[in-house]
Amino acid sequence: MHLAIKKSILLLVLLTGMQWCRCQVNCRIFTDSSHIKACRLYNASDSFLQGSRKAQQYLDSAIRICPDFAEAWREISVPYLKRGDFFTWRAYMDKAVDLKPYPFLGVRGWCRFKFLRDYEGALNDLQKFDTISNFRPAYSGDGNYHLYIVMALCERELGNYPQALHYFSLGIDSMLSQQGQSWVGFSDYLHRAVTKMRMKDYEGALSDLSNQIKKYDNFAEIYYYQGLIHSIMHREKEALTDLEKAKALVSSGHHLSDIYCELPDEVFITDIEEAISQIKKL
Amino acid sequence: MALCPTPLKQIPITAWLLILIINCDNVFAQAKTELHKLVDTFPPNTGDIAFNAALDDPSFTVCNPQIVLQYYNTASYYKEHKREIEHYFKSNYQPGTETEDQSGYLTIRFIINCSGQTGRFRMYELDTGYKPFTFHSAISDQLMKLTKNLQGWQPATYKGKIYDSYQYITFRLKKGAIECISP
Numbered sequence: 001m002h003l004a005i006k007k008s009i010l011l012l013v014l015l016t017g018m019q020w021c022r023c024q025v026n027c028r029i030f031t032d033s034s035h036i037k038a039c040r041l042y043n044a045s046d047s048f049l050q051g052s053r054k055a056q057q058y059l060d061s062a063i064r065i066c067p068d069f070a071e072a073w074r075e076i077s078v079p080y081l082k083r084g085d086f087f088t089w090r091a092y093m094d095k096a097v098d099l100k101p102y103p104f105l106g107v108r109g110w111c112r113f114k115f116l117r118d119y120e121g122a123l124n125d126l127q128k129f130d131t132i133s134n135f136r137p138a139y140s141g142d143g144n145y146h147l148y149i150v151m152a153l154c155e156r157e158l159g160n161y162p163q164a165l166h167y168f169s170l171g172i173d174s175m176l177s178q179q180g181q182s183w184v185g186f187s188d189y190l191h192r193a194v195t196k197m198r199m200k201d202y203e204g205a206l207s208d209l210s211n212q213i214k215k216y217d218n219f220a221e222i223y224y225y226q227g228l229i230h231s232i233m234h235r236e237k238e239a240l241t242d243l244e245k246a247k248a249l250v251s252s253g254h255h256l257s258d259i260y261c262e263l264p265d266e267v268f269i270t271d272i273e274e275a276i277s278q279i280k281k282l
Numbered sequence: 283m284a285l286c287p288t289p290l291k292q293i294p295i296t297a298w299l300l301i302l303i304i305n306c307d308n309v310f311a312q313a314k315t316e317l318h319k320l321v322d323t324f325p326p327n328t329g330d331i332a333f334n335a336a337l338d339d340p341s342f343t344v345c346n347p348q349i350v351l352q353y354y355n356t357a358s359y360y361k362e363h364k365r366e367i368e369h370y371f372k373s374n375y376q377p378g379t380e381t382e383d384q385s386g387y388l389t390i391r392f393i394i395n396c397s398g399q400t401g402r403f404r405m406y407e408l409d410t411g412y413k414p415f416t417f418h419s420a421i422s423d424q425l426m427k428l429t430k431n432l433q434g435w436q437p438a439t440y441k442g443k444i445y446d447s448y449q450y451i452t453f454r455l456k457k458g459a460i461e462c463i464s465p
Contacts, residue, residue: 049327051327051328051329051352052326052327052328053324053325053326053327056324056328057324060324079327079328079329080328080329082352082354083328083329083352083391083448083450084329084389084391084406084450084452084465085328085329085389085391085406086387086389086406086408086412086452087406087408087412087413087414090412115464115465116387116452116454116464117454117461117462117464118410118454121410257361259354259361260354260465261464261465262361262364262464262465268364268365270365270366271365
């Protein structure tokens with residue numbers, strides 16, 4: 001089971017890398033000198049630390065030589081995004097999207113979701129991207145989510161629960177029937193469970209958490225939300241067992257985490273301790 | 283994707299010259315856009331905050347100006363204490379009145395030095411369409427003051443060594459209220 005998950009994650013990362021990530025471009029596909037020069041500068045920028053003067057200068061030069069080279073516009077934008085200068089990020093990124101909506105509209109949408117929690121803007125980008133990708137919108141830039149799951153989370157955060165469930169169904173159920181279990185994301189069931197919990201569909205949420213445990217069970221968020229649901233259902237003893245398990249998993253480093261941003265439905269030790277304290281007060 | 287000019291034998295020489303002139307014009311026009319910085323204007327690292335005597339506390343020092351990490355280079359205090367930081371802002375911030383049009387993103391970027399002190403605070407304000415915006419000073423001054431007063435920062439560490447590091451906090455504001463805090 002774990003081996004299958006590892007394989008699927010590796011495959012997702014590889015596919016994501018091929019489509020989204022900063023990677024060397026094959027400059028031989030170009031026939032005009034400006035594209036070839038820009039492409040070589042773009043590739044050479046990879047020799048320097050991201051965001052360093054040299055890297056930015058190389059990318060800037062690529063843009064000057066060939067302003068149509070979308071990859072350079074995208075790449076020069078990245079350090080601004082990671083360092084909180086969202087105005088400059090958008091200015092560069094918008095140019096990349098104008099030149100090459102596929103795939104950069106999907107990248108921009110995902111970034112708006114992840115870094116800015118701009119759910120409305122992200123959803124707008126991703127819905128357009130869904131159309132231009134012929135309803136095969138692929139994966140987020142970090143490889144964590146199918147973009148239908150990102151769209152589901154956007155709808156959820158905007159309070160549009162039926163639409164969120166629609167996208168979850170596309171990201172989970174359709175994927176399951178068309179591609180198989182290994183194509184379902186490692187935390188997708190958890191996010192749908194949290195959505196159902198917010199909709200007060202507790203049985204549905206527990207069912208999805210059960211699916212999550214079968215898929216991959218070694219992170220704290222599963223047991224935290226299961227504990228919350230059990231608590232709501234007045235099953236306090238089970239809730240405390242769940243929450244203690246969640247606490248132990250967080251303490252051993254097994255929880256949702258990302259180097260840049262807080263992830264959707266991520267829990268912190270203080271969240272768990274507060275939930276335990278609330279139950280003990282009852 | 284539109285391609286850059288490629289010579290085609292079947293195009294007459296005059297038409298070719300015309301295409302070349304138009305394309306050159308486009309290239310220069312785009313290169314001159316406001317966004318397009320001169321090559322030499324890039325700082326040593328994107329997002330660097332240089333000391334500004336008009337803005338910065340001279341007593342705040344950076345231990346090693348040559349290496350100031352980004353918050354995401356190592357495990358950061360912010361990421362590990364996000365809930366406490368959120369609680370601090372949400373419990374101390376007062377949105378005030380007449381805030382109907384006060385929506386967008388307010389980002390404060392600063393340095394945590396090797397002693398865990400903070401300084402060189404800079405603010406970036408955008409509306410919901412990512413355009414430059416100026417929030418009411420009752421909002422922006424308050425968030426800046428709260429950020430400056432936030433205590434307990436710990437310096438970044440990597441392989442047992444302590445480093446200065448950059449951190450930013452973005453407040454997504456809706457009608458003057460804090461909707462969420464990121465990253």
